[in-house]
Amino acid sequence: MLLASAPSLRFMVGLVIAALIITGLYAGRTILVPLALAFLLSFVLDPLVVRLKRLGLPRLPAVLLVVVATLSVLGVTAVFVTNEARVLSEQLPSYQTTIRKKLRSLAQELRAPGMFEGAKRTLDIVQSEVEAATPAPGSSRKSRGGTVQQVQVQPRELSPAQQALAAFDALKRPLTDAGLVLVFVVFILLDRVDLRDRLLRLLGANLHRATDAMDEAGDRISRYLIMQLMVNVSYGIPMALGLWAIGVPGAFLWGALAGLMRFVPYAGPFIAALFPLTLAFAVSPGWELVLWTVALIVLLELISNNVIEPWLYGSSTGLSILSLIVAATFWATLWGPVGLIMSTPLTVCLLVVGRYLPQLAFLDVLLGSQPVLDEPTRIYQRLLAGDPEEAIELSVTQIEALKGSVPTFYGQVALPVLRMAMGDHMRVATPEHRLRLFQGMDALLDDLQEQFPPPAATIPAVQQQPIVCLGGKWELDHIAARMAAHALALQGWPAQTRSFGTLTAEHLDELALDDAQIVCVVWLANEPVAAARHFCRRLHRRWPHVRIVLALWGEPLEPLTEQDAAQALGAEAVALSLAETVARVGELQGGHLQDAFEEAPIPEDDAERVQALLASGVLHSDRVRQACLHTAKRAADIFDMPQAMVSLVDGEHQIALCSHGQLVAGDGLAGRERDDAQAGPARMPRRLSLCAHVVAQRQAMVVPDVARDARFAGNPALRERGVRFYAGAPLRDAAGHVLGSLCLLDVRPRAFDARELRLMQAMADDLMAVWGEDSEAAGAAPGPVPAPPAAPASATVGQVVP
Incomplete structure (x- = not known):
């Protein structure tokens, strides 16, 4: 009986805990809102502190310098906005005549006969007849007592001191919250390492899982906030220039307001668009300026929503559209406008927690954008x-x-x-x-x-x-x-x-x-x-x-x-x-x-690709070869593979630039590998190379079992070496040419998941960055440099954050 009711009991306990957490978030919003804002700002400012530390500055001066610089930027921006608002307020009285004329014109248009004029007259007649038949309340009393005198209460004028106190009372709460946020930001930046250790301890004994969760949450939130800032700037500057070009007063003020209000999801762009539209209505006697303003706003919204945001955001948050809307409503209900601004970062934290804690895995299912069913x-x-x-x-x-x-x-x-x-x-x-x-x-x-x-049958009968x-x-x-x-x-x-x-x-x-x-x-x-x-x-x-x-x-x-x-x-x-x-x-x-086996196709730009390979100088660079050997050793150790190799593909051959480890299948193979290493880079015909398939496909390739893959089972080179598993990640230069691959080999079939493949691609991109640095240091022709990876890598072993 108890076993049968256990799932229901756990569900009820979960609901009670969720209700207590939501109640605590609402009741403690006075402290929690500034603390959450401080954590979000620390995600943006901490990379600047880390960069200053790498330049040799101690952490305390680095934190103070970053905070002072941030406050200076905010102060300059506030002064600029205040000055623009003051100039605009001085000009507003001159627009009163235009506003009255347009409002009268609109009133005349509304009073003009329309398609529902007959129905309106009929309703007016019916209403007047009903009012005439119904006596007005208190009419008898009015007739006996005479007319009622109307009384109007005039507000008491405040002295300058009282006005200052009223303004202080209105600004007391925002100033207090701003002070708390500033104090929290300073101490979070100073104690970042200690806070990280404490959070790792709270997340549990599994250090690998806790580290991945913190890295992913931090990376997603930092990327989101930085991308949000870039999107807002790319929207606000064209808005200011466009409004200035068409003649809307205070154009730079409205551009700054448009960039700032886009931090508020959904409602922010509409609020920001209201002010320039209202001013365009008030400034020009005609409607051309209003139409130009509407066209500018619509054009910028289309470009920002359909081009800029998908390009910059990508999958930086991993949240579905529905979860973003629900999260915005939830956090706005709990914490007001500030909760609306912080809704996306806070929901990202919930998503990451649900991904790494089995007890909260339902959050990943409900909030994530990845398909839950294959x-x-x-x-x-x-x-x-x-x-x-x-x-x-x-x-x-x-x-x-x-x-x-x-x-x-x-x-x-x-x-x-x-x-x-x-x-x-x-x-x-x-x-x-x-x-x-x-x-x-x-x-x-x-x-x-x-x-x-x-x-139709192609085989003779x-x-x-x-x-x-x-x-x-x-x-x-x-x-x-x-x-x-x-x-x-x-x-x-x-x-x-x-x-x-x-x-x-x-x-x-x-x-x-x-x-x-x-x-x-x-x-x-x-x-x-x-x-x-x-x-x-x-x-x-x-x-x-x-x-x-x-x-x-x-x-x-x-x-x-x-x-x-x-x-x-x-x-x-x-x-x-x-x-x-x-x-x-x-x-x-x-x-x-x-x-029978499948030979790698030749890409259309192969001649240009081979020319880029020869011009890079990597085939004759000892420093590049040492870097490749270091990467191969690291890849073999990380993925626990018997052999890792960095290979290049020219017009006719696959060239093994370096190799670490040995395959133990086949007679005398180890001795042959040592001879090849002593004689120079080993070569293989391009038609027999699996790396040539990576070059042709321009993407990573995994073959879990070569002997059971109809495309490669008949490859004599692979059969001779006893290769059963292959995984290769492309090496791309700055122009996008795939010069070769970083590959892993094994003599037994293996599985290789998508996360491991992303990690391998990140290591290949890191290697290409080293190639570019070595080429520049040697004074050679511009060598290959990494193409922008799909996801950023860490500074240790190229760990990709999903």
Whole structure:
């Protein structure tokens, strides 16, 4: 009973805690608002303090210098704004005549007959008749007592001293808050290291997770505030110049106000636009100035919202649009206008906390902008909901994103859908859900086969050998067999599916495999070894001429190698993915997988790229080679790889500029690597190079298992070296040319997630920065310098902040 009520109890406790926290935020806003403002300002000012410390200035003078400089800038700005406001206030009385004329003109326009004039007259007549029939309250008393005299209360005039006290009372709270913010900022900047240590202690014993959370939160908030400042400046300056050009008085005042008010989300731009529009209305007798002002504001808003902000912000906050709106409403309700200004940074902190604390992971789901469901999960959910039409639409969209490759869609999207269904089949799926899934997948495959029919047969009829695809046991296996048959047909192989159930003599008779030469059997179960071995034995006993390809698309076979698995199971080939299944079937059809591989394409600007490589001078720089060796050593240690390499690609070869570590597969390989290192940079034909694919694609590339990748399994250079894993990050120069790659190699298959790939790219960018510095120090031609990375790297090992 207690176990059953535990989730509900935890939910209620969570709601109570959330209510107490919100109440505390509201009740303590007098102290919390200045403290939060101080923390936000410290995020902006701390980089300046750090830069002064690197120049040799102690921390206390650096903090005082930054604070004094900031106050000076704010004071100069306040003086400028006050002076502009004073000049404008002196000019306002001269605009009274223009304002009266325009208001009278507008009143006349409003009183002119319109399309609803008849209805208005009718309502006026009805209203007058009702008022005439209804006696006015107190009319009898008025008639007896005479007319009522109107009394008007005149406010008492204040002396100058009283006016000064009233102004002081109005400014007392803002001045007090400003003083608190200043004191908090100074002490936060002085005790930044101690505060960081205390926060690390509060976040828990996992130092890695706490460090990542603090780094990410600080980086996101700092980037957001700096980008916000740049956006506001890029909006305020053109606004001031534009208003000055069209003749609106106080143009620089309104430009400064527009840049300042954009710190207030949503409402700020409208408030800032109200003042120049009102003044344009008051200044000019006509409407041209108002129209020009409206056009200027609309143009700047379009450019800022659609060009400047997406370019500068990117994914700096990671918040969704809806969460930004809800957060602005929430913080404005709690802390007023100041809460509205701080809503985005505060919500970013909540997002980061939810990302790194499992107990608050729901915050990352609710507030983040990243999709919470991947494409296989979305399609699976639509099938479970009985909506195959939307599942088909999502699938076609994915195929278009994959450049029309249906086999790639099957392998990367549809197959994970079937694996999720297999995992849920016996645990949580109801019969209704299973029926919806089977019917939806049938409709999906029927639609894809209709939209993407196989091409005309390109293989001579005498060489075409019928291929039959069977499901191992379950209905899901049969659906996977349909996918395999369609993928084979798209490659030009004659493939078909046949229904198969339990392994009995009656079902074997129904298969009718007398004319089949190759049978591809698909299993999605996690442990299909015993069933697959028994099936192969029965199948060979009945049809000895049939060659079997076992497509084990569930869990990989860890204890056995590829050849051992095929022999132990009694099959001619074993494939662990759809792409490998197609390749193995093609091999049995007469193709040679071990002799075929995909050569890297040549980019259109390859001649210019090679010229940039030769002009950089890095091929003959010992200092560059030492920097590359240092980066390779660091990469091998960080990612725990047996070998890391920095390679360049010219017109004909891949040139291994430096390499750290050794692959231990193959006879005598270590000795050959030492000889290559002594003789100079090793060279490989460009057509055999995986780094050449990175150069052609202009982006990072990961191959988890080279031997099972149909694109590279037949590469003789990789097969000789025993390479099973490859990851490469491009090395870009200032012009955007990809000169080579920083790559990792291993003799066993490995997984490499997106975070590791970003870290590797950051290390490649750091290396390119060193190349540029070495080239300038040596007086060579301008060498490659790093292109602006997608995310900034740290100063230690190139750690990327997501």
